[in-house]
Amino acid sequence: MTAVMPESLDTSRTMVEPAVRAALDRLDPDTRRVAGYQLGYWDEHGRPGSLGGKAMRGAFALLSARAAGATAERGLPGAVAVELVHNFSLLHDDVMDRDTERRHRPTAWTVFGTSAAILAGDVLLSTAAEVLGEAAEAQWAVRCLLAATRRLIAGQAADLRFEERADVGLDECIAMARDKTASLLSCATSIGAVLAAAPASLTMGLAAYGDHLGLAFQLVDDLLGIWGDPAATGKPVGSDLLSRKKSLPVVAALTAGNTSADELRELYREPIAEADVPHAAELVAAAGGRDWAESEASRQLDLALSRLDTLELPDDVRRELTELAQFVTGRDR
Amino acid sequence: MTAVMPESLDTSRTMVEPAVRAALDRLDPDTRRVAGYQLGYWDEHGRPGSLGGKAMRGAFALLSARAAGATAERGLPGAVAVELVHNFSLLHDDVMDRDTERRHRPTAWTVFGTSAAILAGDVLLSTAAEVLGEAAEAQWAVRCLLAATRRLIAGQAADLRFEERADVGLDECIAMARDKTASLLSCATSIGAVLAAAPASLTMGLAAYGDHLGLAFQLVDDLLGIWGDPAATGKPVGSDLLSRKKSLPVVAALTAGNTSADELRELYREPIAEADVPHAAELVAAAGGRDWAESEASRQLDLALSRLDTLELPDDVRRELTELAQFVTGRDR
Numbered sequence: 276m277t278a279v280m281p282e283s284l285d286t287s288r289t290m291v292e293p294a295v296r297a298a299l300d301r302l303d304p305d306t307r308r309v310a311g312y313q314l315g316y317w318d319e320h321g322r323p324g325s326l327g328g329k330a331m332r333g334a335f336a337l338l339s340a341r342a343a344g345a346t347a348e349r350g351l352p353g354a355v356a357v358e359l360v361h362n363f364s365l366l367h368d369d370v371m372d373r374d375t376e377r378r379h380r381p382t383a384w385t386v387f388g389t390s391a392a393i394l395a396g397d398v399l400l401s402t403a404a405e406v407l408g409e410a411a412e413a414q415w416a417v418r419c420l421l422a423a424t425r426r427l428i429a430g431q432a433a434d435l436r437f438e439e440r441a442d443v444g445l446d447e448c449i450a451m452a453r454d455k456t457a458s459l460l461s462c463a464t465s466i467g468a469v470l471a472a473a474p475a476s477l478t479m480g481l482a483a484y485g486d487h488l489g490l491a492f493q494l495v496d497d498l499l500g501i502w503g504d505p506a507a508t509g510k511p512v513g514s515d516l517l518s519r520k521k522s523l524p525v526v527a528a529l530t531a532g533n534t535s536a537d538e539l540r541e542l543y544r545e546p547i548a549e550a551d552v553p554h555a556a557e558l559v560a561a562a563g564g565r566d567w568a569e570s571e572a573s574r575q576l577d578l579a580l581s582r583l584d585t586l587e588l589p590d591d592v593r594r595e596l597t598e599l600a601q602f603v604t605g606r607d608r
Numbered sequence: 609m610t611a612v613m614p615e616s617l618d619t620s621r622t623m624v625e626p627a628v629r630a631a632l633d634r635l636d637p638d639t640r641r642v643a644g645y646q647l648g649y650w651d652e653h654g655r656p657g658s659l660g661g662k663a664m665r666g667a668f669a670l671l672s673a674r675a676a677g678a679t680a681e682r683g684l685p686g687a688v689a690v691e692l693v694h695n696f697s698l699l700h701d702d703v704m705d706r707d708t709e710r711r712h713r714p715t716a717w718t719v720f721g722t723s724a725a726i727l728a729g730d731v732l733l734s735t736a737a738e739v740l741g742e743a744a745e746a747q748w749a750v751r752c753l754l755a756a757t758r759r760l761i762a763g764q765a766a767d768l769r770f771e772e773r774a775d776v777g778l779d780e781c782i783a784m785a786r787d788k789t790a791s792l793l794s795c796a797t798s799i800g801a802v803l804a805a806a807p808a809s810l811t812m813g814l815a816a817y818g819d820h821l822g823l824a825f826q827l828v829d830d831l832l833g834i835w836g837d838p839a840a841t842g843k844p845v846g847s848d849l850l851s852r853k854k855s856l857p858v859v860a861a862l863t864a865g866n867t868s869a870d871e872l873r874e875l876y877r878e879p880i881a882e883a884d885v886p887h888a889a890e891l892v893a894a895a896g897g898r899d900w901a902e903s904e905a906s907r908q909l910d911l912a913l914s915r916l917d918t919l920e921l922p923d924d925v926r927r928e929l930t931e932l933a934q935f936v937t938g939r940d941r
Contacts, residue, residue, distance in 0.1 A: 301758065302758070302762070303758075303761075303762030303765055303766070303787075305762070305765035305766065305768075305769055306761060306762065306765050363730075367726055367727075367730060370723075370726065371722070371723035371726060371727075389704070390703075390704035390768050391765070391768070393700055393703065393704060393726060394700075394704075394761050394764060394765050394768075396730075397696075397700060397729075397730075397733065397757075397761050398758060398761045398762075400730065400733055400734060401733060401737075401754050401757040401758055401761065402754070402758060404734075404737040404741075404750065404754055405750075405751065405754035405755065405758065408737075408741065408747060408750040408751055408754065409747075409751065413747060414741060414742075414746060414747070417737065417738075417741040417746075417750065418738065418741055418742065421734050421735070421737055421738035421741065422738065424730075424734040425634065425635070425636075425731060425734055425735060425738065428636075428639060428727050428730050428731045428734065429635070429636030429638070429639065429731075431727060432636055432638035432639050432724070432727050433636070433638065435638075435723050435724070435727075436638055454636075
């Protein structure tokens with residue numbers, strides 16, 4: 276069964292994409308070409324495509340402004356900024372991880388070269404802060420964005436360090452995922468309210484909703500990285516295991532203290548052959564990593580939704596925030 | 609004869625370095641270690657050193673606030689921000705250019721790896737905007753910084769593209785240098801005045817001074833890249849020619865339309881052997897590239913200084929801006 280795209284995502288694309296394209300028009304032609312390829316607006320020859328992402332973070336930013344009783348437009352600079360920061364981090368992550376495919380297309384560095392991809396990421400980060408800084412009520416929104424960006428970078432740094440360590444604990448792995456994924460989502464779900472000068476109780480509540488949801492999202496993403504259908508994920512099958520990524524289900528399995536955990540630890544000592552990927556996946560499941568990740572994803576989604584319950588929100592906004600949370604964690608299927 | 613460090617640079621280091629160190633304390637330990645190494649605050653093992661750079665851009669930012677009749681402190685967030693952006697760009701440039709030595713030390717990527725150097729650059733850029741965004745009167749200062757950063761990235765992108773092109777014109781090469789070097793220096797020389805809410809005529813005048821000075825500085829830097837003493841520059845001798853960089857004197861030589869230009873063009877077609885570097889340098893000089901760069905550097909310095917003459921400035925500030933301009937273009941020797 277195919278998931279139906281929530282209406283918020285449609286609205287978001289209609290509003291956010293033109294604003295992101297306008298931001299790209301500020302760039303020099305070289306980095307602009309790479310940035311627009313990354314965003315899916317055109318192919319490697321500059322020919323228009325319609326491969327743009329879902330702009331999920333942008334959708335949250337618009338909803339966040341409406342949560343504060345303002346128009347979606349009020350949150351638009353925040354939506355553009357979080358989308359740009361998200362794509363900055365994808366560009367640099369793909370360079371660092373040497374990933375060759377994303378969203379069913381060759382990654383930007385494989386097409387344009389490493390230097391061009393680094394520069395395009397740099398310019399997206401810089402332009403994100405620039406666009407946001409031009410908005411009214413910008414100062415707090417800029418702080419929100421850049422503190423989230425700093426955490427995102429710290430999370431990616433921890434993730435890289437974990438690859439070299441055999442003894443990563445589950446708590447530090449969760450802290451890493453909070454930094455790497457939840458911080459920007461939490462910024463997205465609150466930045467519109469910040470731009471709309473909402474009271475702190477609302478802003479903080481929306482940020483907490485985004486934090487729980489971000490962790491749920493990362494757990495689901497990690498599960499898909501092992502058991503997902505490559506046709507749906509756009510990544511080669513088992514790529515996370517092949518690169519011996521210390522994703523959340525894997526670390527939960529490695530630290531489970533049972534015989535499957537021991538066997539998995541042995542396997543993770545040396546590079547994993549493609550033929551061994553199915554066995555590695557079985558060991559993660561047998562050690563309990565899959566069950567843990569699935570139930571923790573549910574729990575974090577529930578925490579996100581119950582945090583929403585404590586907030587005073589327009590009815591339609593509450594409904595859309597609920598739908599979107601279920602959609603991005605695959606709970607609508 | 610050794611150049612005497614202008615007093616402004618001493619003051620700048622005393623004020624700017626502690627503030628930059630405080631900004632680094634926000635970072636996660638991984639990227640902080642790399643960032644502090646880049647800034648010269650400690651060695652690769654985290655042992656304290658005193659290899660910090662001159663903080664030339666920070667000195668200009670402090671002077672810029674004083675130019676507006678404010679205290680140097682008023683310009684401090686701007687000084688920190690331009691120093692961080694400068695070091696962000698050095699970190700990423702060294703990765704892209706695969707340069708192995710800077711300021712007589714191994715470059716950060718050779719010590720910590722490419723990914724760590726990319727992330728440390730990312731976090732410096734993000735933190736620069738964050739620190740600046742927290743200042744009073746931040747909005748225009750943030751715009752000034754990020755527009756300069758965007759131009760800096762565009763300049764680096766053009767520089768990389770030029771390496772693949774045989775037909776680079778002198779005008780586009782000058783435009784590239786303006787983007788790559790002059791834009792951040794122009795931001796540095798005006799951002800303090802922006803933070804001090806100075807009138808636009810003063811801010812624009814200081815920015816124009818910085819723009820001319822930045823171009824002069826790049827011309828001098830390019831000359832040192834060919835004829836400089838490695839002991840003073842901290843770069844291997846002839847490294848710009850070895851990597852067939854399209855620096856300003858080289859492009860001036862290549863486009864000179866004389867026989868030396870033709871010979872140099874032939875030489876630049878293929879990788880240059882270390883033994884051919886002295887001959888390449890001779891050809892640049894014989895074609896007129898060295899003379900042109902020297903006289904253009906003088907002309908740009910004069911333009912910078914005569915722009916200062918049009919501004920109403922405190923006497924000590926005028927003197928220090930003049931001294932510093934002469935120092936950074938080597939005109940005090």
